[in-house]
Amino acid sequence: xxxxxxxxxxxxxxxxxxxxxxxxxxxxxxxxxxxxxxxxxxxxxxxxxxxxxxxxxxxxxxxxxxxxxxxxxxxxxxxxxxxxxxxxxxxxxxxxxxxxxxxxxxxxxxxxxxxxxxxxxxxxxxxxxxxxxxxxxxxxxxxxxxxxxxxxxxxxxxxxxxxxxxxxxxxxxxxxxxxxxxxxxxxxx
Numbered sequence: 244x245x246x247x248x249x250x251x252x253x254x255x256x257x258x259x260x261x262x263x264x265x266x267x268x269x270x271x272x273x274x275x276x277x278x279x280x281x282x283x284x285x286x287x288x289x290x291x292x293x294x295x296x297x298x299x300x301x302x303x304x305x306x307x308x309x310x311x312x313x314x315x316x317x318x319x320x321x322x323x324x325x326x327x328x329x330x331x332x333x334x335x336x337x338x339x340x341x342x343x344x345x346x347x348x349x350x351x352x353x354x355x356x357x358x359x360x361x362x363x364x365x366x367x368x369x370x371x372x373x374x375x376x377x378x379x380x381x382x383x384x385x386x387x388x389x390x391x392x393x394x395x396x397x398x399x400x401x402x403x404x405x406x407x408x409x410x411x412x413x414x415x416x417x418x419x420x421x422x423x424x425x426x427x428x429x430x431x432x
Contacts (some may be wrong), residue, residue, distance in 0.1 A: 256381040343392045344368075344420055352388035353391065356380045370392070374412045377401060387418050394421040 348361065355375035362369045374380045380401060387396040399415040 347390045347392040351390050352377050353382045356383050368418045370416045377412050380414050393418050395419045
């Protein structure tokens, strides 16, 4: 048998396998690095697009906050205007009431009774005056109770005085201003 030296061929083959291994390892490292770089770029792209979305949402939220502030301001203005309109309507509604009240003050006064002072706070009336007798004050209270525009008379003070052989009664009377519709509701209940 002939001696064949296979060592150089094995060495050459080993070198070739080592070169192939180095090329494959280098290629795998490059492909791995490229995959890592690609994944990093993809993630950076997603992060950047999310940051842009967040920025867009922040600007939109700021714009909506301004609109909400304007809406709240408009609602305050609306509430103030509605309150003014209610006051104006109440004044318009109560304008003829004062005329009717003055008219009723004249019609309800019995003979021999004179008013010195009339004051009003809201719908509460305070009447003070002088009467020839207590009976005239009673008649006045009955007249007020029968009036459409006045209600609930209450006598606070009555003082009888004798001056120069004339007897008089000074009184303070409280009553409420009413409307015919209120008077009807009170009578029904």
